Structures are given as C-alpha cells and as structure tokens.
Amino acid sequence: MIEILMVMGTVPGRVAVLTDALEQFRAKGVIVRVATTFDPVENTPAATELAEVHRLPTSAELGSRFVRMAKRANPARRPWLRAQRDPWVRRHAKRADVLVALDAHALHTVWHLAQRHRRADAVYGIAPALRAVEKRSADPARYRRPRLNTTGPAPVVLASATRSQTVDLAKRVFEMSTGKRAMKLGPVRWFWQGAVTAPGLPERHRGRIARRVTGNMLESGHAASAKRLALAAQGRLGPTTRGPLLDPIVDAELSQGKVSEHLMTVVRSHLKLADGFLKKRNPGKAEPHVLRAFNLMFHRIVQFDGTTSPLAEDPEKFLAPLHDSEAGRAMAAPRGRQSPAAFPPAGRPHRMLFFTGLNDNFLGPILDRYEAMPGVEVRRLNLREESILPVLSNGRTNVVQHLLAGSSKRADEVQEAWGPHLDWADTVFVDWCNLGAAMLTMIDPGTTRVVVRLHSFEAFSWWPHLTDWSRVDDLVFVSEHLRDLALAAVPRLGAPQGPRTHMINNAMELHRYVTPKVSADSRFTLGLVGLSSLAKDPRWALAVLRELRRRDERYRLKLIGDALDPKLSPAIEAYVRELDAELAELESSGAVVRTGRTDDVPGALTDVGVILSTSLRESFHCALVEGAASGAVPVVRDWPFFAGRPHSARTLFPSDWVVGTPEEAAERILALTASEEVWREAGRAASAHVLSTWDWSVTQKDFDRLLLEPPATAD
Amino acid sequence: MNNGRTLWDSLKLPRPRRSGARPHLVYLAIGFPPAAKSCAYRMRETANQFAAAGWDVTAVTIADEAWEREHGLDHTLSQGVDPSVRVVKLPLFRDDLETDIRSFTEQRALAHKDYLAELRKQDLKVFPEPVFGGWRPALEKALLQIHRERHVDLLVTTCAPYVNLAATWKLWETHRVPYVVDFRDGWSVDVINNGEAFFRESVSGQWETKLLTAAVAIWNVNEPISRWYRERYPELAHKMRVVRNGYDAASIPAQVRPAPPDRPLTFGYLGALTLPVPLLDAVLQGWRTARAEDPALADARFEVRGHIGTGWARGANAHAELLRAAAVDGVLVGGSVPKAEVVDLYSRWDAVVLMVTGGRYMTSGKVYEYMATGLPVVSAHEADHDASTVLSTYPLWTGAVGLDPAELTSAFRRAAAMARAADAAEREKARAEARQYAREEQLIPAVREVTELVLGAGGPTAPQSSPAGARVLAREGRS
Structure with a gap:
C-alpha cells in the first residue's frame, strides 16, 4: 500500500481542492498523513476526517532553548526545525513512498526529508503527487528493488547538519558578545570598536555589527562609546550605511534637546536609500526613509525649540539634500490640473468652501463676513467630522506614498469623500498649509479655484514639500518675510505651474481692544501676551524689565497666557528651568505678575501701558497689534529669525517700534513713558496706526479682492 | 538555469528528409503537437498546409516531458500531423x-x-521575456545546426514564446534565411489590458522593430491586432495579413439537434482556465442565479473541461477552488479532453459558454469552434471584445452583456430558451455563418502568398483547396 506524507507550511487558501485531492487518494487506497505547522482542527477540519493530520510540535512544547535557536534561524527554516524534532514526522517520513510539499513554506521541510529518505518521491503540489502515486501503482516492483543511491540518507545531510550547527554556534557567540550585558564591560566595548574598524570586513557585515553594537551600547548607558564607535566606522562605510549607524546617536542627542552635528549625514543617507528603492521602482520601501528624513529635518528641536533654525538661516542650503534627491524630485513633480480654475458664472451665488476643524483661530471674521454676504454661499467642510477622519488617518504617510508612487488608493478615497464638495464649490479656502492642503492636492480639483493660507509654523515643516502646488491657484501669506522664506524653501512655488502669491494680513477686529487705561501709572506696566511656545522668549522681556528697574523700580511686567509646557521637549524643559529661576526673584518682589490664560484679553490690557513682542520669530504677532490697539506703546524685538533680511519686523512695523537689544527697548520705554502726556500721545498714535492699517474693516477689502474678483497677477 | 543547456550536447536531431527539389522550411513552433495547448491546432494546420504547398517542413518544438509540467500532452493531436x-x-x-x-x-x-524572481531576472538578461528568455542560446544553436544539416529556404516563426524571434534573427543575420513571423496575438499590443505592452524604444521594442522590418510577412489573428501593427509600423503595412485561428472541422459534430424537452440541459465550456478569477466568479454567480430562477435550468448542468493551473498549482488554484465550490449548482469539472474526443463533447452539449479575457484585441480560437457547432453561445467577456465582432452575425448568440452576474443570468436564460426552441434550419444557418472561419480557409491563402513571395509565382506545388476539414478528417480516419 502506498503511503504519502504531506507537509503544509501555511493554512491552505483552497480547502476544497485539498479535500478533493484527499478523497482521490483515499479512492486509490493510498494512506495519507499530513503534517501542519498550524492547528489543523481549527483551520482545516474537513481534512482531519480524510487523513491522519498531525500538528508539528510548537515552540512552547519544544522549550526555551528551541525558542532561542528558532529566533536566530532564518524564518523559512523554522518549520523544518520543528519537524526535525518530531518523532511522528521521523517515523512516517521513513515509511512514506511520496513526500509532498503543499505550499512554498513546506518546501524546505520536504527537501530535508527527501535527503534523509531517498527511496521516496518528493514533489511539490497535489497534481504531481497524484502522478507519482499513479507511476508507483503502475509498476510497484520497480520501486521495491533496493538501490544503492536510494539507501540511507544523502551525504549532503551530514554536511548540512554540521554546517547548520556551526552557524548556530557562531550566531550564539556573536549575540552574547554583542548583547547589552557584554556592553557593560569596557574591554568588550574596546574590542568591538577595533573590530568594526578593522580592514577587510565586508560592508554589509561591518554595518550590521556596528548597528547592533552601538544600539546595545546606547541601551546599556554608554552613549559616548556608541558615538565613538559609530564615528570610527564612518570612514569605512558607504553613504547608505553611515546614516543608519548614526541614527540612534542622533536620536539620543535630540532626546536630550541637542541638535546633532551628524543630523544631515543621517538625513542624506535616508534620502539616498529612498532614491535606491525608487530606482528599483519600489516606492513602498522608499517611503519610510523619506519620512525618517522629514522627521529629522523638521524635528522640533531643530526648527522650533532653539534660538535659531538652520532652515531660517539658509533655507536653500539646508533643504538642498531633499531637493537634489530623486525622492524630493518625485514629490515635487507637478501633476497639474486638467482644466484651469473657472470664475463662477453670473446669475448664481459664488460658492465658497472652507476647510475647518483643525485650527479655526484665524478664520472667524472671514467666515462671518462671507456667510453674511449676499451673493455668496458658504459651506464648511469640518475635517474633524467622523466621516472625514478615516480619509485623514495616517495622512502624512499616505501623502508621501502617493507622491512617490504617482497614484494611490488613498487619493481615490479623498476623491470620493471630497470630490462632491469640490464639484459644488467655485472656491475652496484652506487655512493653514498642512494636512488638509496636502491631501486636497492629491486630487485634481476640477475647475474649482484653490486658495491656501500659510501662516508661520508650516514653513518650518514638511507640509509645503508635500503639497502639489500645481493644483493650488493662490497662496496667501500673512507677512512678507514669511513669503520670502517659503519661496526660498520651496523653489517650485516660483515655477510657472506654481500658485499666485499674495500678502494679506490676518483678519483682526481691533476696535474691541480700544478701552481706556485704568490710570496714569499703567505706563509702568509692560505686557506680554502669549507664552506657550519657546519662540515667544519671555526671558528677553525679563532682561528689558531688569534694565528698566535698574533705573526706576516702578516698572513691572504682566505675563498673560498659558505657561510653557516643559514636557513638550527637553529644550523647553531647560528653558523653563532658567525662566523659573529668574521669575522666582522677580515675582517675589512684585515685579512680575503672571495672570495665566484669560478669555478677556481687552480687559487684561486696560492696565498695560507698554506692549512687548519679544519673540524669536513671528509671522505677524497679532497679540502685539491688539495691545497697540488698546493704547499701549508697542516695543518690538527685531525677531532674530528674520533680522537683517529684506523683510523683517522692521519693515512690517513702523521702524521706531523695533529695537535690537533689551537696552534699546528700555531706552524706548523710558523715553515714551517719561510723562503721562508723552505716553498717552504715543499710545494714541500707535492705536490709530494699527486701526487704520490692520483692522478687519481695512483688510477685508484685500480678502474681497482675492476671493470675489477674477484673479489678477501676483502682488 | 534550464535543463536544456546541459542536455544540449547530447542532442541528436532526426535525420533530415531529402525530397528531391522540394524547398526546406523550418517551422519554429513551440507548442506543436502533441503539446496539449490551444495553439497546437493552428500550428498543426500551418505545418500541414506548408507541406501541402510543396515544402519539406521541419517543425521545431520542445521535448514532450516539458509539456508534462505545463498542460500535458494530447497524442491524438499528433495523428493529424502530415507524416512528411x-x-x-x-x-x-x-x-x-x-x-x-x-x-x-x-x-x-x-x-x-x-x-523564481532571480530566474526571471536572469532570463531577462538574455532576452526581454521572463521565463523563456533563457532559451535563446539553445534555440539559436538548434536553428543553426538544422541549417547546417540542410539549407533552410524559409523560416516560419510563431510566437509566443517571443524568444523564438532571437533565433529567427540569428538565422537571418548569419545566413540571410527569409522568415515569416506568425505573431498571433502580437507582442507590443497588450491584448488583456487593451494598450501598449512596451515602448518602441524599449529593448523589446527594438527587437520587435528589427524583426518585423526584415520579415517577409507578418501574420496576426484578427483585424484589431493587425491594425495596431499597421498603425505602429505604417512602413510595414504591406506585409501584414490577418490569419484567423479558425476551427477544425474534425472537432465539429455533423449535426446538432434541439435539446429534447424531457432531458435537463447541459452547458459547456472547453479550454484552458487561464482567465481571470473574477471573470469565472461572475459566470458562476450568473449561472447559480439563472439555475435558481429559471425552471428551464432547474436540473441543468454546466460542464467545464480543460486544464486548470500549471506546475505545482495544477488542478489546485483559485479557479479549481471556485469550480469545486460550485458543484452544488450542477457545475462539473471534467479535466482536459483529447482533441479527437472534442466532437463527442459538442454532440452532448446543448449550449456553450464563451469565457474569454481581454478586450478589443482579443478574439480567442474557441469562438470559431463554438460558432461552427451551431449551439447557442453565452458570451462572458468584455462587451468591447473582438469575439463580439465575430459573433455579431451569429443567430444563436445571447449578445455581449459584459461581466455583470445579473446580465449573465439573463444570458444563460436566453441560451436555455434557444437550446430548446432553435430548429434545424436556424442551427444550419448558424453553422453556415461559421464556415468562413474553417482553419484551412484561413491558412491556405496565407501559405500560398508566402510561397509565391519566397519561391516566385507557381512555387513547387500550389496547395489544393479542399472542403473545410476534409483533409484532417481523412488523416484522423474519421468521416
């Protein structure tokens, strides 16, 4: 009687085919046994009724030593490692006439069984198994005759066993000597530093060893050794291996609030790896490297939590690795639109669609105006709605995948979710150049005009690099210096297919801030509104205060707004520590008052005589302008991120408002608060200036021109 | 990479026949009988027609054992090959x-x-065709050896595989042997997705251009493909000729009668199941609903005959799983049928189901055979398909309804009504419509044209036109 031993490495997708084959074998009088790597009763109950089905011993049954060994082994070898230790398999493989692999995961196990039992046929698939059975049935005598070449195991088995045992031993030694425990020993760390820099070691091994060793050094608390080793190995590694080795070191430094000097080496390496995958037409594998490069380049420690930013200092140079990479070029490729944006036809209302829900802080007056305006129909697309959220989920990853591949399923989903809204609208207004804008430009907007407003933080983020600007008609900035920065950082904004750019100040209803000051002594109260980011730099205000109090102790500082959250980053934590130390002394003497957050800012400003802008960077600084509207004398630090540029705080505000140092600020304050009359006059002039320049009653005309009139050329 | 290379040195070619002044034609036809492939029918008839036209034909194919790995062998096909x-x-x-x-x-x-991925990569390095590209050196060597043994006057190459073109070029390059490319479904046209398979500037494109430029004649299986090539290579338009697949008269029953009212209907499909799984699924869904809804189909059976899967997945792929699951709906899977027994199959079927992939560039061979049976035809393919063009004048056709299961349900019901109601006159009219597509009728003019082009008008022996299928019937001992 013919006996078959089948092996299944995965749950079969086609159970009917399997049971049909088992029935055929049974009809031929063949004994069939099946070994599976999974639970057959649960996954193939029908097969258990037609054959003797046996599950290979599990890792839990084989013990912890096996688990460790299996973990080290190539995953494809694991079924065989289990089968090898199974007496049931050994017994029935010895008796089998035909050994059958039913799927690719079972091939290796059957290959090994075939080497050990050379009398049996060893085939892949059901039809070949049936053929083998037919052949044996047709000439049983031929297969009974013993032959030299089918007796005993193949010599290759012995060689293979010795080789795999040796390999396993070598792996165990390597794992132990590079593990966390070993890295606590100085001589071991010294040894590996020498080993990874030794000549002649192939790069893939050098890179793999160095990565494991540095990783475990970091985890065992030896960051300095890890950095030393990674740097020592750099000279012997190619550009794509260098970066991943420095990756954990850069991460460790960022987590301490430091910008690593090797940051851009790692960025370049990831972009190069991404380029390699793109060349092989594998955008899926390129995407994680692009995301990693973005995470590093636009990390908050790098761009937001320092007194300067490499992007603001030299945008072209900082972003050159991105723009010069294949991945950067793929993401920058304009997809364009099939039809140009059309101005709404006469005879029906102008339909405007506003993206809302993510941050509507600066949208209120604009929405109110157009919702109340005859001849305009407004709809809001709330991106926080449950029906929209799935489209936005994992948004950045999906946008990157889409841009690298040129198409994506997510784009179809965006089309399905947002397409009807776009079809309805004549104009879509997207406040903030972030996820909403990037996802919107994944699809062709048809004839709808697309307007995007970029405030400030977005220019220091990846979003402008993930937005297809050939599908945006108008890009609005709130200040000229932000426009300069964005144009330098994203060169395709200036390309022929790029959007028209406009500068329109924020919509602010300033009249509600015009309230009388409580007393003449208010002139000695400096005010700083908004403290929740490190960029506001309240310590600069303290420097001004100290300078003033050195001359006149009546000056005090009122801090309005939420305090900085030290948990946001180690850099903020360090800043808050120093700020708190300074405040401890000044608060106790009553020189500084912290009011916290208030909903009544006009009320809080009634006793503020001097309004400060101490920020490192701002796009416009509404709080300063609101303070000036209240009659407080404005004093503006020349925001360091933009100081000395063609456009800066000095070109945005009247030049006498802007100062370079705390000493200059103190001089201006002393001069303008010398007497009540001087102070009130200066306050009145500042208030008149802001109301006539930036009040919504003035700036709304710019919005009307942008949104209601046929597009003109760029400002 | 392939076993052929190691076995090559021991290859002994059959002795060339020397038949006086008859010119020597090599027919490079991988898939020649006894390979159980649908292309074997066309290849058999092509070789026979060239032999009848006065050529000494050497057909070059691959070993029988090689076909065991694919769809197997059908030795009844070899019986119809001209003994010369x-x-x-x-x-x-x-x-x-x-x-x-x-x-x-x-x-x-x-x-x-x-x-397998590495294997394909290596194949592509040798010739731009996965799986077969690695055969190039062996094929080139074989043709050169055949030419050395006896001068080749004409080479007829049929694709796929396209690697045949490399060997064809080798013989042209080294010995200036004129050649005909029987391109069948073409190369640069993607007949499945209705578009361009590759650019002219690509490696494949360069091969195609140079091969077609030097060819004596270029054959395609239908007008849309031929038009594609005429538009792609307008300077070569004069060489293009449509040589449809046609049908073998020997496979067609002499007479088909309406189904008796007391017998359940049998629908049939014959052909390799290489079609997309969703297509098969849609047909089975349509069949299930039709059977449930229409009393005329209550006990009806749907017999599916042909190869399913290749290699390790033979008989064990997604198609097989779907068909086995449909057994409760009267779907029977019967495996492949020897060519000589096809006639018996059609004799007991009441209607046929034409499941074909592709679109406007695809015709398939079975459409002609189905038409010749005079049985009602249920079309299960894209509406914009060349089979629709061929069937448009066939009176017992249920129409091109696309692949919507609900539409297919209606098509099955219409076919059931036709199977019961169509009388002998209607069936004869349907069969008469198909007669123009007899395989011989398609090949004789093309063979004559090539013979005259290569050997001059008159040639050695002009092929004798005979009633469609008579020659094959005679060879297979059937009347």
Missing part, C-alpha cells in the same frame, strides 16, 4: 514549473519565490 513533417524536439524545460523537490537546491527550497 519532421518534428525536432529540443530538450528545453521550464525550470519555474519544476515540481521534483529532489532537483531543488536547499536555497531554492528555502526561498522559492526569491529563486
């Missing part, structure tokens, strides 16, 4: 379809997919 045709079988095998695990290396057993 010499068949050379090269020891070339598809390594990707190997199922003997003993022949695997451990690395292949460990990472089978990677091995």
Whole structure:
C-alpha cells in the first residue's frame, strides 16, 4: 500500500481542492498523513476526517532553548526545525513512498526529508503527487528493488547538519558578545570598536555589527562609546550605511534637546536609500526613509525649540539634500490640473468652501463676513467630522506614498469623500498649509479655484514639500518675510505651474481692544501676551524689565497666557528651568505678575501701558497689534529669525517700534513713558496706526479682492 | 538555469528528409503537437498546409516531458500531423514549473519565490521575456545546426514564446534565411489590458522593430491586432495579413439537434482556465442565479473541461477552488479532453459558454469552434471584445452583456430558451455563418502568398483547396 506524507507550511487558501485531492487518494487506497505547522482542527477540519493530520510540535512544547535557536534561524527554516524534532514526522517520513510539499513554506521541510529518505518521491503540489502515486501503482516492483543511491540518507545531510550547527554556534557567540550585558564591560566595548574598524570586513557585515553594537551600547548607558564607535566606522562605510549607524546617536542627542552635528549625514543617507528603492521602482520601501528624513529635518528641536533654525538661516542650503534627491524630485513633480480654475458664472451665488476643524483661530471674521454676504454661499467642510477622519488617518504617510508612487488608493478615497464638495464649490479656502492642503492636492480639483493660507509654523515643516502646488491657484501669506522664506524653501512655488502669491494680513477686529487705561501709572506696566511656545522668549522681556528697574523700580511686567509646557521637549524643559529661576526673584518682589490664560484679553490690557513682542520669530504677532490697539506703546524685538533680511519686523512695523537689544527697548520705554502726556500721545498714535492699517474693516477689502474678483497677477 | 543547456550536447536531431527539389522550411513552433495547448491546432494546420504547398517542413518544438509540467500532452493531436513533417524536439524545460523537490537546491527550497524572481531576472538578461528568455542560446544553436544539416529556404516563426524571434534573427543575420513571423496575438499590443505592452524604444521594442522590418510577412489573428501593427509600423503595412485561428472541422459534430424537452440541459465550456478569477466568479454567480430562477435550468448542468493551473498549482488554484465550490449548482469539472474526443463533447452539449479575457484585441480560437457547432453561445467577456465582432452575425448568440452576474443570468436564460426552441434550419444557418472561419480557409491563402513571395509565382506545388476539414478528417480516419 502506498503511503504519502504531506507537509503544509501555511493554512491552505483552497480547502476544497485539498479535500478533493484527499478523497482521490483515499479512492486509490493510498494512506495519507499530513503534517501542519498550524492547528489543523481549527483551520482545516474537513481534512482531519480524510487523513491522519498531525500538528508539528510548537515552540512552547519544544522549550526555551528551541525558542532561542528558532529566533536566530532564518524564518523559512523554522518549520523544518520543528519537524526535525518530531518523532511522528521521523517515523512516517521513513515509511512514506511520496513526500509532498503543499505550499512554498513546506518546501524546505520536504527537501530535508527527501535527503534523509531517498527511496521516496518528493514533489511539490497535489497534481504531481497524484502522478507519482499513479507511476508507483503502475509498476510497484520497480520501486521495491533496493538501490544503492536510494539507501540511507544523502551525504549532503551530514554536511548540512554540521554546517547548520556551526552557524548556530557562531550566531550564539556573536549575540552574547554583542548583547547589552557584554556592553557593560569596557574591554568588550574596546574590542568591538577595533573590530568594526578593522580592514577587510565586508560592508554589509561591518554595518550590521556596528548597528547592533552601538544600539546595545546606547541601551546599556554608554552613549559616548556608541558615538565613538559609530564615528570610527564612518570612514569605512558607504553613504547608505553611515546614516543608519548614526541614527540612534542622533536620536539620543535630540532626546536630550541637542541638535546633532551628524543630523544631515543621517538625513542624506535616508534620502539616498529612498532614491535606491525608487530606482528599483519600489516606492513602498522608499517611503519610510523619506519620512525618517522629514522627521529629522523638521524635528522640533531643530526648527522650533532653539534660538535659531538652520532652515531660517539658509533655507536653500539646508533643504538642498531633499531637493537634489530623486525622492524630493518625485514629490515635487507637478501633476497639474486638467482644466484651469473657472470664475463662477453670473446669475448664481459664488460658492465658497472652507476647510475647518483643525485650527479655526484665524478664520472667524472671514467666515462671518462671507456667510453674511449676499451673493455668496458658504459651506464648511469640518475635517474633524467622523466621516472625514478615516480619509485623514495616517495622512502624512499616505501623502508621501502617493507622491512617490504617482497614484494611490488613498487619493481615490479623498476623491470620493471630497470630490462632491469640490464639484459644488467655485472656491475652496484652506487655512493653514498642512494636512488638509496636502491631501486636497492629491486630487485634481476640477475647475474649482484653490486658495491656501500659510501662516508661520508650516514653513518650518514638511507640509509645503508635500503639497502639489500645481493644483493650488493662490497662496496667501500673512507677512512678507514669511513669503520670502517659503519661496526660498520651496523653489517650485516660483515655477510657472506654481500658485499666485499674495500678502494679506490676518483678519483682526481691533476696535474691541480700544478701552481706556485704568490710570496714569499703567505706563509702568509692560505686557506680554502669549507664552506657550519657546519662540515667544519671555526671558528677553525679563532682561528689558531688569534694565528698566535698574533705573526706576516702578516698572513691572504682566505675563498673560498659558505657561510653557516643559514636557513638550527637553529644550523647553531647560528653558523653563532658567525662566523659573529668574521669575522666582522677580515675582517675589512684585515685579512680575503672571495672570495665566484669560478669555478677556481687552480687559487684561486696560492696565498695560507698554506692549512687548519679544519673540524669536513671528509671522505677524497679532497679540502685539491688539495691545497697540488698546493704547499701549508697542516695543518690538527685531525677531532674530528674520533680522537683517529684506523683510523683517522692521519693515512690517513702523521702524521706531523695533529695537535690537533689551537696552534699546528700555531706552524706548523710558523715553515714551517719561510723562503721562508723552505716553498717552504715543499710545494714541500707535492705536490709530494699527486701526487704520490692520483692522478687519481695512483688510477685508484685500480678502474681497482675492476671493470675489477674477484673479489678477501676483502682488 | 534550464535543463536544456546541459542536455544540449547530447542532442541528436532526426535525420533530415531529402525530397528531391522540394524547398526546406523550418517551422519554429513551440507548442506543436502533441503539446496539449490551444495553439497546437493552428500550428498543426500551418505545418500541414506548408507541406501541402510543396515544402519539406521541419517543425521545431520542445521535448514532450516539458509539456508534462505545463498542460500535458494530447497524442491524438499528433495523428493529424502530415507524416512528411519532421518534428525536432529540443530538450528545453521550464525550470519555474519544476515540481521534483529532489532537483531543488536547499536555497531554492528555502526561498522559492526569491529563486523564481532571480530566474526571471536572469532570463531577462538574455532576452526581454521572463521565463523563456533563457532559451535563446539553445534555440539559436538548434536553428543553426538544422541549417547546417540542410539549407533552410524559409523560416516560419510563431510566437509566443517571443524568444523564438532571437533565433529567427540569428538565422537571418548569419545566413540571410527569409522568415515569416506568425505573431498571433502580437507582442507590443497588450491584448488583456487593451494598450501598449512596451515602448518602441524599449529593448523589446527594438527587437520587435528589427524583426518585423526584415520579415517577409507578418501574420496576426484578427483585424484589431493587425491594425495596431499597421498603425505602429505604417512602413510595414504591406506585409501584414490577418490569419484567423479558425476551427477544425474534425472537432465539429455533423449535426446538432434541439435539446429534447424531457432531458435537463447541459452547458459547456472547453479550454484552458487561464482567465481571470473574477471573470469565472461572475459566470458562476450568473449561472447559480439563472439555475435558481429559471425552471428551464432547474436540473441543468454546466460542464467545464480543460486544464486548470500549471506546475505545482495544477488542478489546485483559485479557479479549481471556485469550480469545486460550485458543484452544488450542477457545475462539473471534467479535466482536459483529447482533441479527437472534442466532437463527442459538442454532440452532448446543448449550449456553450464563451469565457474569454481581454478586450478589443482579443478574439480567442474557441469562438470559431463554438460558432461552427451551431449551439447557442453565452458570451462572458468584455462587451468591447473582438469575439463580439465575430459573433455579431451569429443567430444563436445571447449578445455581449459584459461581466455583470445579473446580465449573465439573463444570458444563460436566453441560451436555455434557444437550446430548446432553435430548429434545424436556424442551427444550419448558424453553422453556415461559421464556415468562413474553417482553419484551412484561413491558412491556405496565407501559405500560398508566402510561397509565391519566397519561391516566385507557381512555387513547387500550389496547395489544393479542399472542403473545410476534409483533409484532417481523412488523416484522423474519421468521416
């Protein structure tokens, strides 16, 4: 009687085919046994009724030593490692006439069984198994005759066993000597530093060893050794291996609030790896490297939590690795639109669609105006709605995948979710150049005009690099210096297919801030509104205060707004520590008052005589302008991120408002608060200036021109 | 990479026949009988027609064992081959379809997919065609050896595989042997997705351009493909000719009668199941609903005959799973049918189901055979399909309804009504419509044209036109 031993490495997708084959074998009088790597009763109950089905011993049954060994082994070898230790398999493989692999995961196990039992046929698939059975049935005598070449195991088995045992031993030694425990020993760390820099070691091994060793050094608390080793190995590694080795070191430094000097080496390496995958037409594998490069380049420690930013200092140079990479070029490729944006036809209302829900802080007056305006129909697309959220989920990853591949399923989903809204609208207004804008430009907007407003933080983020600007008609900035920065950082904004750019100040209803000051002594109260980011730099205000109090102790500082959250980053934590130390002394003497957050800012400003802008960077600084509207004398630090540029705080505000140092600020304050009359006059002039320049009653005309009139050329 | 190379040195070609002044034609036809492939019918008739036209024909194909890995063998096909045709079988095998695990290396057993990917990569380095590209050196060597043994006057190459073109070019390049390319479904046209398979500037594009430029004649199986090539190579338009697949009269029953009212209907499909799984699923859904809704189909059966899957997946792929699950709906899977027994199959079927992939560039061979039976035809293919063009004048056709299961349900119901109601006159009218597509009728003019082009008007022997199928019937001992 013919006996078959089948092996299944995965749950079969086609159970009917399997049971049909088992029935055929049974009809031929063949004994069939099946070994599976999974639970057959649960996954193939029908097969258990037609054959003797046996599950290979599990890792839990084989013990912890096996688990460790299996973990080290190539995953494809694991079924065989289990089968090898199974007496049931050994017994029935010895008796089998035909050994059958039913799927690719079972091939290796059957290959090994075939080497050990050379009398049996060893085939892949059901039809070949049936053929083998037919052949044996047709000439049983031929297969009974013993032959030299089918007796005993193949010599290759012995060689293979010795080789795999040796390999396993070598792996165990390597794992132990590079593990966390070993890295606590100085001589071991010294040894590996020498080993990874030794000549002649192939790069893939050098890179793999160095990565494991540095990783475990970091985890065992030896960051300095890890950095030393990674740097020592750099000279012997190619550009794509260098970066991943420095990756954990850069991460460790960022987590301490430091910008690593090797940051851009790692960025370049990831972009190069991404380029390699793109060349092989594998955008899926390129995407994680692009995301990693973005995470590093636009990390908050790098761009937001320092007194300067490499992007603001030299945008072209900082972003050159991105723009010069294949991945950067793929993401920058304009997809364009099939039809140009059309101005709404006469005879029906102008339909405007506003993206809302993510941050509507600066949208209120604009929405109110157009919702109340005859001849305009407004709809809001709330991106926080449950029906929209799935489209936005994992948004950045999906946008990157889409841009690298040129198409994506997510784009179809965006089309399905947002397409009807776009079809309805004549104009879509997207406040903030972030996820909403990037996802919107994944699809062709048809004839709808697309307007995007970029405030400030977005220019220091990846979003402008993930937005297809050939599908945006108008890009609005709130200040000229932000426009300069964005144009330098994203060169395709200036390309022929790029959007028209406009500068329109924020919509602010300033009249509600015009309230009388409580007393003449208010002139000695400096005010700083908004403290929740490190960029506001309240310590600069303290420097001004100290300078003033050195001359006149009546000056005090009122801090309005939420305090900085030290948990946001180690850099903020360090800043808050120093700020708190300074405040401890000044608060106790009553020189500084912290009011916290208030909903009544006009009320809080009634006793503020001097309004400060101490920020490192701002796009416009509404709080300063609101303070000036209240009659407080404005004093503006020349925001360091933009100081000395063609456009800066000095070109945005009247030049006498802007100062370079705390000493200059103190001089201006002393001069303008010398007497009540001087102070009130200066306050009145500042208030008149802001109301006539930036009040919504003035700036709304710019919005009307942008949104209601046929597009003109760029400002 | 392929077993053929190692076996090559021991290859002994059959002795060339010397028939006086008859010119020598080599027919490079991988898939020649006894390969159980649908292309074998066209190849058999092509060789026979050239033999009848006065050529000494040497057909070059691959070893019988190689077909065992694919769809198997049908020795009844060889019975219809003209005895004067010499068949050379090269020891070339598809390594990707190997199922003997003993022949695997451990690395292949460990990472089978990677091995296959690498194999394809290596094939592409030799010739821009995965799977077959690696056969190029062996094919080139074989043709040169055949030419050395006896001068070749004409080479007829039929694709696929397209690697045949490399060997064809070799013989042209070294010995200026004129050649005809029987392109059948073309190369640069993607007949499945209705578009361009590759650019003219690509490696494949460059091969195609140079091969077609020097060819004596270029044949295609239908007008849309021929038009594609005429538009792609307008300077070569004069060489293009449509040579439809047609049908073999020997496979068609002499008479088809309406189904008796007391017998359940039998629908049939004959052909390799290489169509997309969703297409088969849609047909089975349509069939299930029709059977449930229409009393005329209550006990009806749907017999599916043909090869399912290749290599390790033979009889064990998604198609097989779907068909077995449909057994409760009266779907029977009967395996492949020897060519000589096809006539019996059609005799007991009441209607046929034409399941074909592709679109406007695809016709398939079975559409002609189905028409010739005079049975009602249910079309299960895209509406914009060349089979629709061919069937448009066939009176017992249920129409091109696309692949919507609900529409297919209606088509099955219409076919059931036709199977019961169509009388002998209607069936005869339907069969008469198909007669123009007899295989011989398609090939004789093309063979005559090529013969005259290569040997001059008159040629050695002009092929005798005979009533469609009579020659094959006679050869197969049937009347």
